[in-house]
Amino acid sequence: MMYDCAIIGGGPAGLNAALVLGRARRRVALIDNNQPRNAVTHASHGFITRDGTTPGEFRRIAYEEVLRYPSVDHLQTEVVSVGKLASGFELLDSAGLRVQARKLILATGVKEIFPEIDGFYPLYGKSLFNCPYCDGWELRDQPLVVVSEHPSAFHIAKLVLNWSEDLVVCTNGMASLSDEQKTQLESKGVVVREQPIAAFIGQNGQLEQVRFADGIRVPRTGGFVTPQFVQSTPFGEQLGCERTEHGGIKTDPLGRTSIPGLYAAGDASYIAPSQLIYAAADGSRAAMGVNMDLTEEDFVQ
Structure with missing residues (x-):
């Protein structure tokens, strides 16, 4: 047929x-x-x-x-x-x-295709997401992280500020933000960290910390990772x-x-x-x- x-x-x-x-x-x-x-x-x-x-x-x-x-x-x-x-x-x-x-x-x-960061997949779809429009409301006013290795990092960071002003933006070791963009984000109270991320720490699907390769740990309860x-x-x-x-x-x-x-x-x-x-x-x-x-x-x- x-x-x-x-x-x-x-x-x-x-x-x-x-x-x-x-x-x-x-x-x-x-x-x-x-x-x-x-x-x-x-x-x-x-x-x-x-x-x-x-x-x-x-x-x-x-x-x-x-x-x-x-x-x-x-x-x-x-x-x-x-x-x-x-x-x-x-x-x-x-x-x-x-x-x-x-x-x-x-x-x-x-x-x-997400960055290869230990601990990501047990948290994905529960406290870590990729689309602010899809899940930003559920994460509103929480301490959030944005992880992006791509040129869209600045845009995503600005977007997520609509849902939470307690924001850490991570480039995971990549040069995805210009000096001007970093200055603009920091002027809004956003913390920018360019060190590689060693792991996401959490349990039962709930993010608790982001651990960086230099050993620093930053408490966060949710966020967005750009694939x-x-x-x-x-x-x-x-x-x-x-x-x-x-x-x-x-x-x-x-x-x-x-x-x-x-x-x-x-x-x-x-x-x-x-x-x-x-x-x-x-x-x-x-x-x-x-x-x-x-x-x-x-x-x-």
Whole structure:
């Protein structure tokens, strides 16, 4: 069977794309390996009507809604390769199943690469996070730390001051702040520490101290660590998609990539900001692009 559209990725972008296409009576294969990036997160925020919902509950409700539409098939499997056909695309999963579709949406998201600091992962998603908009409210007025090895360190530090003025900014041994930026932060009462971090100290998911390589320990109860984002899958690169300067898959306003019939939505296309509501809206946008292009192709036959 040839699907109208296959969607790789069952996050908010892929789910909303499937919802829109299902309502447009398109035959859709929604393919998801059930390994969401936000699985460690205690709650999802910033999405109206779902603020504070756990990621698992968000996905449960979303799948319940999407699968009400009989033309949407949910395939819980892992795609291992994608090939271009004259009439569309062929996907191969880890069990050898082949799925063919006229159009393909990559809603595969990104992976986070965090600094290698001892003690980070037991605290991640509980008292250490990467997005102030997602978790800043829960950490408001606490003694916080920002760790960033990237040029975005200054921006993130300024942003976090909206939630707490008791702030230590760490570059983990990297030159990610200019002298002028350090002076500006210190004028706001921010402590800047450029020494490498040896470990995060805490228990039961709660940060207690940041220990630096020089032995100094700074008490903190939470904070934000800036990761590097990379594509979760190689499919866009393998198919020859143009990329943005930030590493996302370049798309037009309706999610079309540089490869005819191939669309991208969510974090895979714009990398940041990584927000559920952005991704869901982007999935809707790409689905409308798919449906518009299918409509035009079928109308002239």
